[in-house]
Structure formats: structure tokens, C-alpha cells
Amino acid sequence: MFEWVVEIVYFLLSVSMLLAFIRLVKGPSLPDRVVALELIASIVAGMVGVHAIDTGVSAYLDIAIVLAITAFLAAIGFARFIQVRGMNDE
């Protein structure tokens, strides 16, 4: 039963990721892209959790922990940049 659920969840998460990526591409502003990246990071963390269930290997959870406490740093970095330079790159 899990197999199916997990497959579906994988599928849905994959679709979500692609959608988020579309926003990343479309922008239009830099913060929009950063937000998309943050969502992708969240999805990755979720996927890792699903992996743990899928494989029964708890070690994967550590990746989720790492994501939880570091992935937001990228946003902080960009935020800094946006404040210094404005959100339009060029």
C-alpha cells in the first residue's frame, strides 16, 4: 500500500517542484525567484522524509534536519543582496 501512496506522493511533489521551477524561471523579480527556491528546498526536505518512509532508512532524516537549519540561509543572503543592489539584477 505504501508503495502506491509513496509513488503518488513522489509524483505530486515532483509536479510541485516543476511548478515552483516555473516560477523561478518566470520571476519576474529576484525575490520571486528566491521564494521559488525556498519552496524547492522545502519540497526537497519533504521528499527526503518520504524517502525515509519509502526505504525504511532513518538516516535520511538527517538531510531534512540539515535542510531545515541551513536552507534558509540562501534567502538571507539574497535578501542582503536585494537590499544593497535592488532586485533588478542588471
Add this chain to the structure above:
Amino acid sequence: MIGLLLAIVLTACIAPVWTHSWRLPRALLALVPATGFLYCLNWWPAVASGNPVLQTLSWMPSIGLSLSFYIDGLSLLFLLLVTGIGSFIILYASSYLKGHQDEGRFFLWLFLFMASMLGLVASDNLLALFVFWELTSFTSYMLIGFNHESEKSRKLALQGLFITVGGGLLLMTGFIMLGSLTGTYQLSEIVQISISEQSHFINAMLVFILLGAFTKSAQFPFHFWLPNAMAAPTPVSAFLHSATMVKAGVFIMARLHPTLSEQSVWSTAQLWAGAATMLLGAWLAYMATDLKKVLAYSTVMALGTLTLLLGIGSEYALIGFVSYLLAHSLYKASLFMLAGGVDHSTGTKDLLQLQGLRATMPVTFGLIIVGALSLAGLPPLFGFIGKELLLEAGLGVDGWLIVVIVVAATLVVGVALTLIVKPFLGQPVTLPRPPHELPPAMLAGPVVLLTLSVLFGLAPALAEQGLVHAAVQSIAVSEQAVKLKLWHGVNTALLLSLLSLAAGAVLAFWWLRSRRVAQQLAKWSDRIGPESFYFRLMDSIAAFATWQTGAIQNGRLGIYMIVLLLATLAPVAWVLFDSVGFPGWTFELIPTVYECAMVTLMLLATAYAVRTRSRFASIISLGAMGFSVALLFVHFSAPDLGITQVLVETLTVLLLVIVLIRVPGFARFSSNAERLRDAAVALFAGFVLSWVVLAALPVQWAPTISEYFIANSYELGKGRNIVNVILVDFRALDTLGEIFVLAIAALGVYSMMKLRKGADHGKA
């Protein structure tokens, strides 16, 4: 022998101190070669009785190089000439260069040159001979370029060096081939062997050796460097032209005569080159108006003659060779010293200017007469004997040769008579400096050498028993019967000799009147002669170098990368195409939808990172790519990789952001065509690498060693995370290197950011 060499080298080394710090009389330095002369005379009895002296000192046995010496008649003749004439040259120079600021260096290089020449003629080992050969090229370069602050002087010195070293490289190749042919590098063994078989290998070898010898001995078409070597101070020219340097080429041909004379390539080439050089040298000598140039071209003529004689190779020829060599050394050294003296004294060496010196320089005049007559080959001088033998030998060959010889002889007679007549006779004229007689130190050499010239002419047996016979024996394959005589009776040779004298006198009479034509001809030949070829070659080297560097090292990184990519991957593609083929698709692991999605996302993110015009969009997109790679790692059982990838990704973004804040964004510099080209190259490279990976997938030559890690990770490494145990224990050295990589990167970043705008500190 080694002692002699060391003594001279030592003298060379102390010469600068001797002259500059101790300020001792320079003339005393001449005692060293004089002592060397006496030392060499020691060997005379043994050598004359047909027992060559052999000395051996190990040097580099692995490559067959030993510092061994083989002193037979030929060597001894040269040793005596070098030390003997060398002594007078030093004596002469001590006066000639008195007070010159670079006097010490001059003696340094002159003595080193002398030592090299001595080593060259005495070497038994071909390789050692070559070592000395190259040393003569180099030391003579330093001497020719003595007036190095003049650009012309530097240029001409380079010319001599370039040609002789170039020839030297060929000679080396020839020696290597000779060594592998005969199985030894010892001349004493090689001269016992006569190579008679024919092959391309041997022909190539002969050509190499001959080219080496021809360049050194200024044979046509390499003759032009020699007159240019006049840039050197007179003592050097005198030494270079008489007993050393240029004779080295002749020497090596004579040395190898017993071994190679049966090769028709060898003798024919010598015949032709010798004849051409002789004629050309004589002609140019007659055409020249610069006193030293005249002498230089006459040297070219003499070298051609010597080569020609070896090419003829008959009994007369060989004995003629040795006699001519000896005669030439004696008169040419003298003439040079005298001509240099005239130059020194009057401030000019232009024959057109010089006139009426008879009264002011009587001794010089007298000596010049003797020298010039020996050059012209008039009895009873030794030069006459050499010339007789030449004619005799020439008669032994085809008809055309004797014509050439007579024409050349005629021209030389014309030259010789001009040397006597033009500068010394007639009314005295105003010259750059008021002429005065030469000091004794400058006259001593000519006096002694020309005396010998007369002496050997009057009593040829003295020369024969002393030197010539033994020398001829070492050249000849068989015992030689010809004896040296001043008077052979009236024969064809004598008649031809008389003919040349008469015709030569006419030429000398015409000398002044022919000058305008001569200058015209000189200009014309400058344009098409081999020297202009040399200069064009040098120019084209420079031009080609500039073109090539501009084409290859063009400074454009994009082009570099294209070349690198194609150079790396095109051969790979060829091998794949040629011997691997396209692999079948292996689907042992069917990708799931999820995996496909991750790969797709990875590719999309990459593509967008490439396509976007915003560098921060690019960074973010690469972040997404990093996350999908991390997910792939996680999905395919590599959690540690996943964590690391995620962390590195995040920190990379942080770093990129903070650094790139101050760098402008992406700019589009390339045209569409360039982008298309780049895309094609990149796709080709990607395609090849894909192919490589695909082809590698099914290949498994051996099972992996990883079983060991899995089995022993806990047992021996005390850890359950096998990857970590590998990192910190099994392959800890990798990790050690890696943390140093990080530390280095940190240092690099630190210094780049912090050490800046410091003014130029001088990069020494």
C-alpha cells in the same frame, strides 16, 4: 694532455685577475701556450715513429663519453700549430689590446678557446671531440662579439654561432650514427675500420658529418660567416683563420678520411664543395678591398683547397693536404697579424686608401712580402710546395678540375701581389692616423712564423720528418711514398704554376681599375648570395614566430577553450567511433517517473542557468539544480552526498551573492554566429562525454574493491557509516589533502581580497 688543458683553463680563469687586479705584464701569459708547445713536442719522437699516444679518463661511460686523447701525427701537427701560433697571438694581443677595458675578459675567452681547440684535435672520443667542437663555437662567439656594444658586432657573432652550432647539431647526429654503425666512439678504433658498404643510413650519416664540417670550415654555401667573423679583434681573426676554428672542420674530415674515404658520397661532396669554395674564395678575395676581408676570403679559398684535396684523396692529394695546411697556417697567421698591425697603426684597412707605407713601416713591408709570396706560392717558400702538390693532385683527376685550380691560383696570385703593391708602394698619403712601425711584440709572431715558412720551403725534409709524414700517415689508408721537394723538375704542374703567376701579375696590375666593376658585382652578389639567404631565414624565423604566436596565443580564452575541447574530445570520439562503437541501451534500472522528473528538473535548471540574462536568476537556478542533484544522490543511496551537496549549495549561494554584489551582471558580448559556434562545440563535447559514459556502463573488467570496505568498516574502522570510515580512515590521506585544498582556497581568497591596491612592490 688533460694537464695541458687544465693549465690553459686555469690561465683563462686567472687572466682577468692577472690583468686587472695584479696588473702583471700580459706578455707573460704567452709563456703558457709556449710551454704547452714544448710539452707537445715531447710526444714527437713517439708519434713520428708511428706510435700514437693514448690517454684515457673516464667521464660518462653510460653514454660512451670518455675524456680520452689520441695523439697521432695529425693531432700533433694541430697541437703544435695551436700552441705555437697561439703563443704569438697572445704576445701580439698583449700589445694590440693594451689598456683596453675588457682586456682580461679577452684573454679569458681566448685561452678557453685555445683549450677547446686543443681538446678538439686531441680527442680520441668522438663525443668528447664534439664537446670541444661546440666549445670552440661558443668561445669563438664570445671572441667575435668582443666589441659587443656595437650592434653589428653582436649580429655577426650570432651569425657565426648560429651556423657553426647548427652544423654542430648535424655533426652530432652524424657521430651518433657513426657510433652505432661502428659500435664505438673511440677514434683510435674507428680509424682502423673502413666502411665500404652502402646504405641510406650511411649516406645520411655522411651528409650530416660533412655538413657539420662544411659549416665550421666555411665551405660554400656557408662561407659567408667567416669574413664576418672579422668583427673580432685582429689577434682573434689571426688565430681563428690560421690554426684553429675553421680548421676544425677540415680536421674532422681528415680524421675520418681512413674510415669514410671509400664512400663516394663523401669524396664527391668534398670534391665539389671544395672546388666551389676554392674558386669562390679566390674570386671574392680578389674583389674585396678591405685588407682583412681580402685575407679572410683567401682563407675561404684555402679551406676549399684543403677540402678539395681530401676529396681527391690520392697520395699527392693527402700529402698536399698536410703541406698546404701547414703552409697556410704559417703565412695566414702572419699576414693577419701584419694586416691588423697596419690597421692599428694607420687607422684604416681599406686597400683603396692605403698607399706608400714602405717608408714608415719597413719591417712590416718586408714581412708582408714574404707572407704574400708564400700565399701566392712562389718558391722558395713553403707555400710553393703546397701549391705544387695541389696542382699535381689536380692533374690526377678529371680535366675540369685543373682548370678550376689554375683559375683560383691565378686569382690568389693577383691578390697576393696586390697586398704587396697597393698599401706599401707609391706615394705616401694622408691616413686617419700617422703610420708608425709596429712594436716588437706584434712583429715577433710574423717573424718567427715566416722564417719557418722560408725554412720549410728551403728544406722540406725538415717539415716532412717533423710533422708532415706522421700526419699523412694518420690520414692515409695505406703507407704513403711521396716525398716533399722544393724542385720537382719541369713538369706540367710547374708550367701551370708559372702560368698562374703570370696571369696573376696581370690581375694585380688591373686591380685598381677593376674596382668599380668589383663593387657592382659585390652589390649584386649580396642580394642573391647565401648570406642574404641567411638573413632572410632569420627574418622569416622572426616573422613566423610572430605569426604563430599571434595565431595560437591570441589571448582569447574562448578560443583556447574551443581548442582544448576539440583537442581533448575529438580523438576520443574517433576512438569511440573506430574501436568501441555505440553501445546497446542497457536498461537494468528502469527509471521511475520520479527519477525522470528529478533528472528533468536538473536539466531544466541547468538550461535556464545558461539561458538567463540575469546572473542571480542563474545562481538561483543553479541552486535548484544542486537540489535536484542532491535528491538524486539521496534517492540512489548516498545520504552523505546529499547532505554535503545541499550544504555546499547553500554556502556557494551565500558566497556568490556576497562576492558578486560588486560585479556586473551577465553581458552579451558574442555575436549570434559565435554563440552558434560555441553551442556546436559544447554540444559535440557533451555528446562525446555522454557516449563515453554510455560505453563505460556495461564494462566491468574486475569486481570493485569496495567489498573490503563494507566487510571491514566496523571490524577495523570501528564505524558504521562506511563512507565516513573511508574518508577518515581508509582513505584519510585524500581527506588530509582536501582540507589543505580548502585552507589554500581560503588563503587565496583572503589575500586576493585584502592585499590589493598596494603599489607595485617590484617583483623581484
Add this chain to the structure above:
Amino acid sequence: MMSDILISVLLLLAAVVILLASIGLLRLPDLPTRMHATTKSGVFAIALIMIAVALYFARIDITARALAIIVFTFLTAPIAAHAIGRAGYLSGVELWPNTVRDDLKDYYQEKDHNNKDAS
């Protein structure tokens, strides 16, 4: 079995939440509204998945870890959201035209004005 169903439901729910978040991210008209969709839903979904993980393994250490993940996410996600939102706003991101009110704009303008007066 009960827990299996619960886990499945949680997972599916989480997936749907994230899917909605991504749709929202794509559809919503301006930066702040997009952030509403993503930040909280991401956190929420991760919480759901981690609860599922805790249930699945049913071991105290793993439950602790799952809890830690939830806590950490709750801790960090709003910081990021705040940072981006503030930076975006400060750098002048376009708001949706239908935005009804903007107190912050007034505040900034007033501050600008005051500062000019002061100097």
C-alpha cells in the same frame, strides 16, 4: 494498519498542500501573496510528513528527530520569509494593484520626510 492509513493520509495531505503551495506560487499575483502560499504551506507540509515519519518508524529517537525537524523548520522558515519579504518590499517590488492598503509605504515616506527635515 490504522497507522498505515494515517501515515498515508498524512503523506498525501502533505503532498497536496505542497502542490497547492506551488500552484499558488505560480498563480498568485505579487511577491507577498506568493510568500503566503509557499512559506507556511512548506512548513505545514514538512510538519505533516515528519509526523508521518514518526508514526512510521515508531521509535523514540526517530520521533525526536522528526520533532527536531519540525521545530527547526518553524524556527527558520519565518526568518527567511521575513528577510525576503522585507528586502523585496524595500527594494520596491510591485504590489498587486488590488492591494487595499499599505501602511508601511506611508511609514517609510514619513520617515524619509523626517530625516530630510532633520538634516
Add this chain to the structure above:
Amino acid sequence: MAKPKNISADSLILRTATLIVLPVQLVFSLFLLLRGHDQPGGGFIGGLVASGAFALYLYAYGVYALKQLLRVSPKDLLAIGLLLGLVATIPSVLVDQAFFTAQWWEISLGDNLIKLSTVLVFDIGVYLTVIGTLVTMFTAVAEAQLEES
């Protein structure tokens, strides 16, 4: 809308939250370091997490505050890390084994057995080096840019 001027780039929320998150990150990084031998983690990963923590602090408080926080120069940290890494290679030589041969010492503490080893020392060296590296880089870049502006 024009970019407002005179608005501080610092955010109170970020600063305060950093104080809360930073210790958690550091503890977690140590945790990753120490149990990396058995579970995902290790010196690198731990060091990267700690570096992330310091980077956060840098972004929130600026480079001088970070230097004050660390007290030691990041280059010293780097040097200590490298030297620890090197030190780990040496003990084996003293007992006449090949360089880098792991040495284990077991210390019993009550009923608990604490395993100390050169491997651990090495991993700590890695950890410190990674931190030293990243902090050196970040502070260098940030300082240089501060000086510029």
C-alpha cells in the same frame, strides 16, 4: 515605487532570530561531527553547518561582530584545524606503525566506554579547517567590501 532611503538594512527580527538559531546550528554541527562515524555526518558536514551558522551571524550582525564572537582569528582556526589533522597522522609512528594508522584509546567513565581515537582527532581537524576556511573567506570578502564602501 522608488526605493526608500534612510531605511536601515538591519532587521531586528533577523538579528534576534539569529541569536536563537545560531546555538542550535552549532550544537547540531557538533552532533554531526561526533556521530559521523556511524551515521551521516562527519567533520565536513559538521563544519559546513557551523560555517553556515557563522555566515548567518555575519549577515545579521556584520563582520566585526562575527570577529568578536569568534575571538580567535579565523586564520588561527584554520591553522589549528590543519595542525590537528596533521597531528592525527603521527601517533602511529610512535608505536612503529605506518603513518595515519588509527589509534584507539578506550576510556571507561562509569559504565560508559568512551572511545577516543586519532580518527576523531582527525575529524575534528577537518571540522575546524572547514569552519576556518569558510569564515576566513566570508570575513575577508565582507571586510574588503566594507572598506571599499
Add this chain to the structure above:
Amino acid sequence: MSNLVFLPILLPLLSGALCLASWRSTVWQKRITLIGSIAYCLASIELMRQTLDQGYLVLQMGNWPAPFGISLVSDVLSAIMIVLTGIVSVAAAMYSMASVPNEHIRFGYFPLLHFLLVGVSGAFLTGDIFNLFVWFEVMLLSSFGLLTLGGERSQMEGAIKYVTINLFSSAIFLTAVGLLYGMAGTLNMADLALKIPDADEDGMVNVLALLFMASFGIKAGVFPMFFWLPASYHTPLVAVSAVFAGLLTKVGVYAIYRVFSLLFIGDITFTHTLLLWLGVLTMVTGVFGAAAQFEFRRILSFHIISQIGYMILAIALFTPLALVGGVFYIMHHILVKTNLFLISGLTHQLTGTHELKQMGGLYRHRPWVAVAFVISAMSLAGLPPLSGFFAKFVVIKAGVEASAWWATAFALVVGLLTLYSMIKIWNEVFWKKAEPELEKQVTSKVLSPWMLLPVIMLAAMTVSIGIFGESLFQIAELAADQLLNRSGYINAVLGEQQ
């Protein structure tokens, strides 16, 4: 087990780390550097002694048996390279004492220098292909750091090319290692030698060979992949240039020697013929490149390329004599090239420029510098009896004996053109008359003994290699023997049971 093998890596690691730890004190860094480099030199000599004694010294790091752990192997070739590294490091250390500005020292000059030596030594000693990659990176990054230290415009421009191209090379290397592991399942080079089949069994062997050739070729500066070298070598501090010139490209050459004598010898007609032509093209393009230059260090840089060509030619011929020549060439080249760069520093110190056109008068005013230059330059041009002659002689002899006529012919021409460039320097820097202003400068400057001493030391070595070269020759012969006899290496690393 021989722990000695690790010392050439450990010592500079330690010196570097200690220098880093004492980054506040330039004096201590200098002390550590001098002591460290001398210790390295001594260790290298001991390593050579023991290697000659035992043939191979092997250390299984961490006591893990080969092929599972990382093996460090010192055969004669490695030991030669290590000794040369030791000599260069002492020379560079001494030269640095007086020539490197304090600012550079404060910003990591000495640690970077030591770490460069670490990378170089590691590459020479490792018996593991991935570990080789790691040492390459250590070396590369340190060279990046040294190259950019000082932050001048030219350095940055040069570094961008240097870095990009070398990173491309690293990526190819890493890819090749990955492929190799995927197919052979091992990383230990001795083990790989056993497991890689002949190329006619599997074309992938040649694919790998090509990838390694390209990667190492780039690092060695082989045609047409040398762009990075002339673009950058003339930009850093002279001491740095000298170390780069002496050691960096030679690591690439060494790797080619190692890999194309141990791993890829199954299809010599393909791989080594390719190498042959690469070698020829390298020497020709290099020497012409030099002919076009008028900047001291640029000329020297192009000559590095040209001489790499000779070394590649030697491995390509793959006869015992050729390998002897190649090894001898490497020995000679490292000493001479390092010295020429150091001399360029002296002349720069005296004249304030590296541009030949603006120099002059040094033969008259600085005869000893002139002598050192003449010795090194003529050695480079192959004038007997200096070291370069013997190196060139043996390679040419090997070419003749292998009937590689064209290659030999090119080698000869290149020798002559080398002379052309060296004379160009000689004419412009030494023989030409200095402008009055320059003359004043030249006569008034004082050269530090720290800078003169290594130059004289290296020049003396060049001369003595020529005069007392026989023993070196025998060592080169041993090295060549071992290279041709790979079972010795394999047995030494894996043990006799293999």
C-alpha cells in the same frame, strides 16, 4: 613499510601549517621556511638513498593493505623528482628571504609555497590515481594563490586563464578517474596495471588513455593545450615563477610518464605515436613562441613548453635509452629553468624591468650574473659539457636509434632555435650597452646574497651535472629500467603474491 615516504608530504604540510599559525610574524615564517625546506631536502636525499638501496619504498597509509588503502610509492623516478623538488624548494626559500615583500608574506606567501610543495610531492609519491587528483588540486590551488598574490592587473588576467584551463583539466581528470573506477573497480595504480586489459580487447582503454593524456597534457603544457602557461607564468613574483617553471609542468610530465608506462602500454602504436607528434608539435610551437617574445620571463615560459616537448618525445619513443634521456632531461630542466627564472629576478632587480629592449650593460657591470646566465642559458640550449647537452644528446640518440627521423630532425632544429632565443636575451640584457640612466642604476644596486646564493648554487649544479654526470646517469638508467619493468612496481605495491 617505510614511513620515510610520507615525510616529503608531511614536512611541507607541517611547515605550511606552522607558517599559517604564525601568520603574524614574518620573521618566524622565514625561519620555518628555511628550516622546513632544508629538512625536506635532507629527507629527500635520504629517500633517494634508501630507494636506490631497495628499489622501491612503499608505505601503505594507515596500514591498510593495498589496493584498499592509499599506497605511497617511491621508485627511482619518484625519488629523483622529490630530490629535485627539495633542491628547488631550498633555492626558492633562500631567494624568497630577500625578494618577497613583507606584505606578501603577511598574506600567506609562505604557507602557499609550502602547500605547493605538498601537492607536488604528493603527486610524485602517490600510488593511487584518485589521490593523485587530490594532490593535483592541492598543487593547483596553491599555485592559484601564489599566482594572484599581489593582486595586480596582469596577475588577475593571467590567473583567469590559468585557473579556467586547469580546472577544465581537473574536470577531465576526475571524469577519467570515475570512468576508470567504474570499469576497473579499483584506484590503486599497481592494481589498475593488473586489471586494465589490452586495448585490442576493449577500445575503452584507449578512450581512458586519451582522457588522461589530455588532462595531464594540459598540466604539462603540451601542444595544443599550453595556452595557460605563457599567459600567466610571467606575472607573479619571480620566486614563484621559478618554482612554477621548475616544478608544475613537470608534475604533468611525471604523471604522463607514470601513467603511460604503468597503465596504458597495451596499444603503444596508438598512444605513444600520438604522444610523439604531440611532443614534436609542442617543442616546435614552444620554441617559435619564444622567438617572438621580448620579455625575459615570457621567453623562458615558452621555452618551458618547448622542452616539455622533448620530455614527451622521450616517453613517446618508449625505449630504454629514450626514457633515460627523458628522465635526465627532466632533472636538467628543473634545475636550469628554475635558475633562469631566478636570474630574471636578479636582472629585474638591477634594471627594474623584464623588457629586454629596456635592459642592457649587465655583462660589463655584473659579470657574475652574466656568468650564471650564460651557464644556464647555454645549458638550456644544449651546449656541452653542460647538463642540457647530455639530456638532448641522449634523447636525440634514442630518436636516431628508434629511427624516428622526423622527430629527431625537429628536435635538432628546436635546439638551434633555443640557442637563438637565449642569445637574444644575452644580446639585449648583457651585451648591449646600457643607456646612461640605466647604467647608473645597474652599478648602484646591491644584490642580496640571499638572492645570489641560490643562483650560484643552481648554476654550479648545472655545471657539475655535466662534469660529474655519470652517477646521475646511472640513476636515470635505474629509473628508466623501473619504468619499463612494471612488474617490479606492481609487486612492490601489492606484494609478491600477485
Add this chain to the structure above:
Amino acid sequence: MTGLFWNLLLATCWVFLTGSFGVSNYFFGFLVGYLVIALIHKLVPGLHSYPKRIPRFFRFLSFFLWQLVLSNIKIAIDIVTPTWHMRPGVIKYNMSAKTDVEITLVANLISLTPGTLVLDVSEDKTALFVHAMFLGEEEQALLADLHELEQRLLKIIR
């Protein structure tokens, strides 16, 4: 007191993370926590005694989670329906939180609740600027909600 609290918290954290609940591990976690606090001790502002607050904490948690679910659903509905029901806007919220930690926690909680996002804090630290998705007519209700959330939180941490 504050130091002890943090120390214990970190130690607990450690124990949770390692997943091994022995005394020695707790002790070690204490040690690790001590080290970390030693590193940052100058920077952590005072915190009051904490044991009382556990029950409040759980009550608050359930409240918060409920809010979370509700507003998630609200946003979800808006996202999937084709037309927008939302009336977004930035509103100034005068808070009662005083210290930096209080402000931060309040702000974070508000940000975590779907539909509200803190954009900035006024410089005098009295007000938050909150971006709300459903502002429109419900302005007062929203402010009330925010207030309740804040009060519940402050009761725990004060």
C-alpha cells in the same frame, strides 16, 4: 538562571538528536551546550524561569495549529478557484511585546500563520507591519486575531 535554562535546553536538544538517552549522554550534551553558551554568552539576553510555562505552551500549540490549518484551507481555496477572493494589504499592528526576543517570536508566529506575513518592525519597536492576504473589511478581526496570538505567546514566555 538563564544560563542554566539554555544549557539544559541545549543538552536536551543534544539528547534528542543523538537519540541515546543515557545519563552520560545527557551529561555530555550538557557539556556541549556549555561550550556553545560559553561561546555566545555575552549575546543572549535574560530569560525568566521556565517550568511553569509548559501547560500554557501546549494550549498555545493547539491553538496555533488550529489557526494554521484554518488559514491554510482558506488560502488553498482561493488558490484553486479561478478568481481571487483575497484583499491583500499591509497593515500596521501595534504590539505589546517589548523585548527583542518577544518581538521576534511574535513576528515569527505571525509570519508562520498563513495569510499574514511580517514585513518590518517600526524603528521604535512598537509596531509590526503585517502583510495580510484577507484584509478588506475584516481588518479589525484580523488585528484581534493577531492580538490573541500575541497574548497567548507572551503568557508563556514572560
Add this chain to the structure above:
Amino acid sequence: MQVLMAIAIGLMFAAAFYMMLRRSIVKLVMGLIILSNAANLVIFTVAGMTRAEPPFLDETTKIASSGVADPLPQALILTAIVIAFGVLAFSVVLIHRAYEAVGTDDLDLMKDTDT
């Protein structure tokens, strides 16, 4: 899967090389990032890909399951990732400084040292 990866790797390499051929220095850095990822993936792919069997030993039995993933390539990639990070950090700062020193981000204008 490995086939898919092989194709993807080729495309990644192509993207990396394309970026490295651009004249803008910033793109160069992006190219390097992609390049190192592609190289890592080569190792990962060629050495064999295994689903759901991470290379850990069981907590109690200390034995790995039979189909466990090959740990060695993972260790290699880990090393490569970290090295690539160091290199990248250096390169980023380098281009920053090059831009400052030369005053352009056009690589084709940075050829003083060659010609």
C-alpha cells in the same frame, strides 16, 4: 536509469562548456559549477547506481545488507565536491578581483598577458 543519466551528464557538460566559452567572466563561474556537478555525476553513474541501500552497517548486527551501495565512489564524490567548493570560492573571488583590476568583465579584453 544510467542511460538517462549518461545523456543528462552529456547535456550538463555541454551546458558547462558553453558557459565557459562565453566572454562574460561571471558566466565562467557558472560554467565551473555545472562542470564539477557533471564530473561528480559521471563517477556516481559509472560506478553503479543503487536504490534505497545506503552504505551503513546495521546498528545492531554491524553487517551491511547484501545489495548495499558502493561506498567508495561516494567518498570520492564527497572529496570532489569539497574540493570543487574550494576551487569555486577561489574562482569567484578571482573574477571579482579581475573585474576590479581590469575594469571590464569581457574576457576578450583580458589579453594583455598573452600578446
